[in-house]
Amino acid sequence: MDIALPALIPSETTIQPRTDAMEQCDLERELERLHSESWGWALACCRRDSEMAEDVLQSAYLKVLGGRSSFNGDSSFKTWVFGVIRWTARTERRRRLVWFRRGADSDAVNDVADPVRGADSMVEESDRRASLMKALAGLSQRQREVLQLVFYHDLTIEEAAGVRKVSLGSARTHYERGKKALAQRLEIDRWTR
């Protein structure tokens, strides 16, 4: 399936004008450089389901390297790859919804907490991560994705709008409302502990 993503907002990390002009090894190198970020974004797009995130990432990499998704050079490579991952995750979610009808969102959040580190600080850190994921899970998908892109991946709101293919105004609204809701949820979680 061909995915023609629209032109995204340029950023300072734009690397090459076109994918077809880039050598395969250049593409692989860039993907490798972005890999940990892509992994984090894939996890976010897959509701922290690591197995699904790996499947999505594999498919997205094949699309990028196989030329099935073309980079038009108007955006940064990072936002373009994130767009491909988001698209692939959406397709995969729909496919799984049809075939398996499974909703493993809350279980995935609870599983991530890892209190077996020994040190108290590690446990506390783990608890904080778990509460963040729990709070994020309570937001709408749009709010969650925009916040993830801005706070986790350090994108601007404009770039986040490009990845999500929404207008800047819409992205800004999701960002503001999402941030407020997230902060409230985290505070409530902190006070109820």
Add this chain to the structure above:
Amino acid sequence: MDEMNDDQLHARFSSLRNEDTRSAPEFRPLLNRARSRARLRSGGHSLPWVAAAASILLAALLIAKPWHDRGGRANARAKTDIVAWQSPTAGLLQTPTQDLLAPAPLLSSVFDGVVNSQLQLKAD
């Protein structure tokens, strides 16, 4: 109740990112798995087509073979029939005196004559 500011949110997300980075699968093995899976899928897609083509071919052979055998048997029967065929009036040519009317064997008569005349000459 004070709401969290951007820095605190950044710190929370940063902690999550660090944890994710630690648990991230390695790039090369993941890419290799993706490629081998794609190869398997492409092979898996062609396999049903090959199986279907083979089934059709087999079915066509099974259907065609009895027809071929039936045709061969019919040909053999036709050849036998042609060899054994007699005209409807052939029976009229079969008469009791047919043997008498038949000419004497040529070879024996010629030799007989020669032998007889030689013997006659010698006797004379």
